[in-house]
Amino acid sequence: MRTRIAPSPTGEFQLGNFRTALYNYALAKNTSGAFVVRVEDTDRNRYVEGSMERTLEVLEKYGIPGDESPLVGGPYEPYIQSQRLELYKEYAKKLLDSGHAYYCFCSKERLEELRDGQRKSGMAATRYDKKCLSLSSEEVQKKLDQGEPYVIRLNVPKDELIKVDDLVYGEITFDSNQIDDQVLIKGDGFPTYHFAVVVDDYIMNITHILRGNDWIPSTPKHILLYRFFGWEDRTPKFIHLPLLKELGSSKKLSKRFGAVAAMDFLKQGYLREAVLNFVMFLGWNPGTEKEIYSLDEFIKDFTIEKIGKTDLVVMDREKLLWYNGHYIRSLSVEDLMLRLAAWAQEHEIELPQADKKYHLEVLSLVHERMKTLSEFVPLTHYFYADPKVDPSLIVSFGGDESARIIKDLLSLYKAVDPKKWTSADLDELSHSYVTNGGYKTKQVFMSLRAAVTSETATPPIFDTLELLGKETTLRRLDSALARL
RNA sequence: GGCCCCAUCGUCUAGUGGACUAGGACAUCAGGUUUUCAUCCUGGAAACGGGGGUUCAAUUCCCCCUGGGGUCACCA
Numbered sequence: 001m002r003t004r005i006a007p008s009p010t011g012e013f014q015l016g017n018f019r020t021a022l023y024n025y026a027l028a029k030n031t032s033g034a035f036v037v038r039v040e041d042t043d044r045n046r047y048v049e050g051s052m053e054r055t056l057e058v059l060e061k062y063g064i065p066g067d068e069s070p071l072v073g074g075p076y077e078p079y080i081q082s083q084r085l086e087l088y089k090e091y092a093k094k095l096l097d098s099g100h101a102y103y104c105f106c107s108k109e110r111l112e113e114l115r116d117g118q119r120k121s122g123m124a125a126t127r128y129d130k131k132c133l134s135l136s137s138e139e140v141q142k143k144l145d146q147g148e149p150y151v152i153r154l155n156v157p158k159d160e161l162i163k164v165d166d167l168v169y170g171e172i173t174f175d176s177n178q179i180d181d182q183v184l185i186k187g188d189g190f191p192t193y194h195f196a197v198v199v200d201d202y203i204m205n206i207t208h209i210l211r212g213n214d215w216i217p218s219t220p221k222h223i224l225l226y227r228f229f230g231w232e233d234r235t236p237k238f239i240h241l242p243l244l245k246e247l248g249s250s251k252k253l254s255k256r257f258g259a260v261a262a263m264d265f266l267k268q269g270y271l272r273e274a275v276l277n278f279v280m281f282l283g284w285n286p287g288t289e290k291e292i293y294s295l296d297e298f299i300k301d302f303t304i305e306k307i308g309k310t311d312l313v314v315m316d317r318e319k320l321l322w323y324n325g326h327y328i329r330s331l332s333v334e335d336l337m338l339r340l341a342a343w344a345q346e347h348e349i350e351l352p353q354a355d356k357k358y359h360l361e362v363l364s365l366v367h368e369r370m371k372t373l374s375e376f377v378p379l380t381h382y383f384y385a386d387p388k389v390d391p392s393l394i395v396s397f398g399g400d401e402s403a404r405i406i407k408d409l410l411s412l413y414k415a416v417d418p419k420k421w422t423s424a425d426l427d428e429l430s431h432s433y434v435t436n437g438g439y440k441t442k443q444v445f446m447s448l449r450a451a452v453t454s455e456t457a458t459p460p461i462f463d464t465l466e467l468l469g470k471e472t473t474l475r476r477l478d479s480a481l482a483r484l
Numbered sequence: 485g486g487c488c489c490c491a492u493c494g495u496c497u498a499g500u501g502g503a504c505u506a507g508g509a510c511a512u513c514a515g516g517u518u519u520u521c522a523u524c525c526u527g528g529a530a531a532c533g534g535g536g537g538u539u540c541a542a543u544u545c546c547c548c549c550u551g552g553g554g555u556c557a558c559c560a
């Protein structure tokens with residue numbers, strides 16, 4: 001199978017489009033076909049500089065690059081529509097000649113009036129009234145010669161039922177009277193999406209179209225085009241996918257809830273395999289209880305039959321977070337460090353300085369506590385620099401005896417043989433202090449934790465002290481004591 | 485509003501007439517892993533929108549209602 005995505009360079013590549021890309025990629029790969037990336041930059045007004053490059057880059061980063069794309073080329077070059085303008089004109093001409101398309105010279109003002117009038121009269125959908133269809137060829141030629149601006153419209157037949165055969169939704173029937181005479185070539189000579197997509201999909205031999213179900217209503221226009229060109233036998237299979245929605249909101253993805261651009265998830269410290277795994281299940285599932293999927297496994301198991309019919313899929317960011325934690329935990333500490341370093345470098349995030357051995361030890365303590373790479377710094381700051389400790393935090397655990405506890409621990413730890421500065425020894429020593437002093441374990445250990453780390457949640461406290469070392473521990477206790 | 489689509493726990497979903505006391509995962513709650521947090525383990529609560537049919541039998545098939553969404557541009 002040959003599949004494609006057709007991103008338009010009008011902004012950042014969003015997660016919804018990314019999901020579509022992933023499914024297209026998987027379908028092509030599991031049939032040893034090709035996944036095409038074709039940039040649809042036919043809207044000059046909305047064109048955003050650099051958008052195409054970033055889209056191609058993000059596909060690359062997630063490991064689902066196009067087999068054919070503006071980046072790597074391919075047998076049907078070019079893969080950027082603005083470079084294929086002549087082609088569209090040529091094909092528009094064919095439709096013009098066969099009477100399936102016509103020139104329209106109506107002004108924007110007239111079209112607006114038309115629409116307003118139709119709306120007021122309570123007409124269902126607003127449609128062009130085919131006024132210019134009645135122009136004689138002489139009149140058309142005359143206007144053309146005079147250089148009057150024009151568009152080319154599709155001549156949609158009256159009173160016909162147009163059937164769309166969708167592989168997940170089944171057969172959907174549309175009344176042609178509901179369909180507008182779609183503009184095919186715009187006033188600036190650029191094709192509209194509807195026209196360019198059909199021409200290019202045909203030329204590029206695309207066999208399956210997976211796209212968001214917001215495209216369902218325009219599919220009959222595309223079907224008509226295939227028919228008018230005489231390409232019925234090469235009409236691709238249509239597969240429409242549920243749209244993505246934000247949890248807690250009634251509508252589409254929103255920045256209010258966090259990242260929406262596929263690239264941003266990476267930047268925020270999500271692992272690509274986690275985002276991939278999360279996205280796979282937004283509209284598809286294998287029908288088994290397997291939930292952890294690598295890209296390769298997904299490619300192997302992905303089938304159209306298992307795509308869900310649901311209309312809207314809510315993306316639950318909590319689940320993504322869980323996936324991310326899962327993948328972080330499944331990494332070795334060494335690998336995690338490599339990933340962390342690469343991530344920090346790529347996104348210009350500053351990591352604390354220390355030698356590799358120390359980093360690894362810190363990492364092994366917070367490994368299972370990290371849900372995103374970006375949590376590393378807030379989770380470990382006290383391993384790298386003396387924290388500012390709020391005395392009241394210590395008091396909130398130690399009460400009136402806070403100063404005494406810290407003082408006792410300080411002298412207790414001072415006497416420890418540096419060679420015996422280990423988690424187990426400190427644990428034993430401290431526990432006997434708690435018992436002998438008649439304290440509550442929580443009172444003592446939480447005071448200690450707060451004094452040394454300024455946090456209430458850390459790895460086991462004696463593991464922490466061991467790694468911090470005797471000198472640092474004493475220094476921090478000393479400074480905490482001074483402020484109590 | 486016209487047209488089109490969709491409808492199982494809070495969320496993603498399994499389920500294609502009887503094997504369903506409706507399964508899993510996330511989230512949530514309780515307990516355990518003898519200090520916190522996290523991990524891990526155990527357990528709990530949690531759903532077939534409503535009404536008609538069809539059938540010996542409906543979550544599953546049909547119709548209506550309701551609800552949700554999409555789309556109606558010289559944007560994609």
